[in-house]
Amino acid sequence: MDNFTTWFREQGGELDASAMGFAIFPDSGRGAIALRDIPEGHALFSIPRGLTLSLRTSSLPTRFGIEAWKQHGLHEGWVGLILCMMWEESLGGSSKWSEYMSSMPDTFTTPMFWSEEEIQELKGTAVVDKIGRDDAERDYYEKLIPAIKSRPDLFLEGSIPKFYALERYHMMGSRILSRSFHVEPWRGDDGHESDESETHGDAPHSDDPNGMDVDADNPSGDTTADSIEPPHEEEVSQLDSAFDGNTDDDEDAETPADVAMVPMADMLNARFESENAKLFYEEHYLKMVATKPINAGEQIWNTYGDPPNSDLLRRYGHVDVVPLGEPLSGEGNPADVVEIRADLVVSAVRKARKAAGDLQVRVDFWLEEADDDTFVLMTDCEVPEELLSFIRLLSLTKDEWNKVKAKGKLPKGKLELELLPAIVDVLKERLKEYPTTIEEDESLLGPDSAVNLSFNKRNAVVVRLGEKRILRGALQKVEALLATQKGKSGKDKKRTRENEADGRGKKAKR
Numbered sequence: 001m002d003n004f005t006t007w008f009r010e011q012g013g014e015l016d017a018s019a020m021g022f023a024i025f026p027d028s029g030r031g032a033i034a035l036r037d038i039p040e041g042h043a044l045f046s047i048p049r050g051l052t053l054s055l056r057t058s059s060l061p062t063r064f065g066i067e068a069w070k071q072h073g074l075h076e077g078w079v080g081l082i083l084c085m086m087w088e089e090s091l092g093g094s095s096k097w098s099e100y101m102s103s104m105p106d107t108f109t110t111p112m113f114w115s116e117e118e119i120q121e122l123k124g125t126a127v128v129d130k131i132g133r134d135d136a137e138r139d140y141y142e143k144l145i146p147a148i149k150s151r152p153d154l155f156l157e158g159s160i161p162k163f164y165a166l167e168r169y170h171m172m173g174s175r176i177l178s179r180s181f182h183v184e185p186w187r188g189d190d191g192h193e194s195d196e197s198e199t200h201g202d203a204p205h206s207d208d209p210n211g212m213d214v215d216a217d218n219p220s221g222d223t224t225a226d227s228i229e230p231p232h233e234e235e236v237s238q239l240d241s242a243f244d245g246n247t248d249d250d251e252d253a254e255t256p257a258d259v260a261m262v263p264m265a266d267m268l269n270a271r272f273e274s275e276n277a278k279l280f281y282e283e284h285y286l287k288m289v290a291t292k293p294i295n296a297g298e299q300i301w302n303t304y305g306d307p308p309n310s311d312l313l314r315r316y317g318h319v320d321v322v323p324l325g326e327p328l329s330g331e332g333n334p335a336d337v338v339e340i341r342a343d344l345v346v347s348a349v350r351k352a353r354k355a356a357g358d359l360q361v362r363v364d365f366w367l368e369e370a371d372d373d374t375f376v377l378m379t380d381c382e383v384p385e386e387l388l389s390f391i392r393l394l395s396l397t398k399d400e401w402n403k404v405k406a407k408g409k410l411p412k413g414k415l416e417l418e419l420l421p422a423i424v425d426v427l428k429e430r431l432k433e434y435p436t437t438i439e440e441d442e443s444l445l446g447p448d449s450a451v452n453l454s455f456n457k458r459n460a461v462v463v464r465l466g467e468k469r470i471l472r473g474a475l476q477k478v479e480a481l482l483a484t485q486k487g488k489s490g491k492d493k494k495r496t497r498e499n500e501a502d503g504r505g506k507k508a509k510r
């Protein structure tokens with residue numbers, strides 16, 4: 001860490017070394033630690049915006065030429081930033097970020113790097129379909145490789161196997177996934193805090209005082225040490241207009257130029273609701289500030305947005321295990337969720353209605369109106385209103401359905417008793433998608449067997465068990481309701497029989 005800290009300071013970063021130091025933690029690797037009592041509001045370190053590494057600060061996009069960059073599709077997704085990171089790494093000591101690049105990890109425990117057998121352990125969870133290896137590799141072969149082949153002056157033939165190989169590409173992608181921050185250009189507002197999105201922080205216009213004038217008309221300029229500097233202000237505004245338009249179909253997709261690697265800020269670990277420091281954005285600096293008093297010896301925690309374990313594992317390669325509140329018990333991640341696909345619900349309703357009928361028009365209507373084909377249950381184990389609304393829609397009589405269609409409004413998500421059997425079926429079928437039972441998983445994590453589990457397998461078991469406990473909790477709630485209802489109708493029937501026996505029933509009927 002000494003080389004890294006020295007580099008950080010030489011590059012204009014400021015660190016209060018009397019307050020914050022680094023340590024290796026047995027379960028989370030390197031992290032930051034309070035060296036003395038730190039009051040709330042204390043600035044631990046600050047990073048000049050120009051020291052963040054992104055499409056806006058690397059000089060590669062302007063050297064490559066913005067038009068050519070876009071033609072190769074490097075302005076979409078993360079492939080452009082990955083290429084910048086590979087290129088900066090290939091420059092060795094000539095890159096402004098060389099010390100930073102070598103401080104980052106080369107290996108990851110995310111499922112992207114798991115064997116097929118290990119991934120099988122995640123069957124049924126939200127992780128499997130989201131690993132995204134194939135999509136990532138498509139970008140590598142269709143965008144990155146043609147781009148580097150088109151510019152042998154920038155990407156020397158001999159450097160390709162070492163710096164631009166597929167495994168380096170996945171490694172850079174994983175560095176971005178687990179360490180990048182969301183950094184928008186400065187818009188003139190006062191030090192606002194980072195948003196708690198998947199990337200954890202904010203970044204740069206080129207106000208770097210050392211920024212060197214790079215000739216925009218000569219994008220293929222040489223790559224000697226002197227010239228490897230962040231782009232000049234004019235180029236940055238060109239970059240902004242080139243990269244800020246979100247070309248992705250998904251409106252919520254992040255602008256690729258806002259994804260930034262932030263040295264030092266990415267040294268902080270995170271744990272569910274443990275945040276005691278957060279990155280704040282100012283015009284020229286990003287500042288890590290204590291958000292609570294921190295006692296000497298305590299770990300300094302940032303936040304990764306407290307995602308469910310399925311996302312923590314996929315993006316960061318670890319899981320959170322803390323005490324759970326009611327209605328669950330034991331330990332897990334209180335932010336866990338379980339996803340239920342709409343098609344599972346459709347088949348449960350078909351079964352419950354005992355008539356196939358044409359549900360497809362109703363499904364299409366749902367997709368049109370609600371635009372969501374997945375339902376999410378959380379650790380409160382409540383059946384979500386959207387799921388209730390969908391089941392009601394599928395269960396309507398023909399007349400009711402015609403009315404709903406005419407009004408163009410989805411039914412309210414009310415828990416009606418006649419929906420309960422279908423809900424029970426959905427939850428039971430969803431539970432069957434995991435190859436192991438809750439009891440089997442609990443025993444795997446028990447004190448005797450947990451020691452024999454590999455790190456990856458233990459994390460897979462924690463993720464799937466967390467999801468299954470939510471399903472079981474929801475099932476218990478719905479079955480309890482169903483039992484109460486049956487009890488009630490049993491009592492009603494008994495009362496009716498008694499009434500009939502003493503004549504009151506008959507009377508009432510008349």
Ligand SMILES: C[S@@+](CC[C@H](N)C(=O)[O-])C[C@H]1O[C@@H](n2cnc3c(N)ncnc32)[C@H](O)[C@@H]1O
Pocket residue numbers: 027028029030031105178179266267268269270271315316317318319
């Ligand atoms: C932003 S980095 C933090 C610094 C990192 N520990 C390092 O050694 O460079 C995020 C990575 O730290 C590790 N990490 C962070 N918080 C953790 C936690 N609560 N438990 C286990 N690992 C954690 C994970 O490997 C994660 O991908």
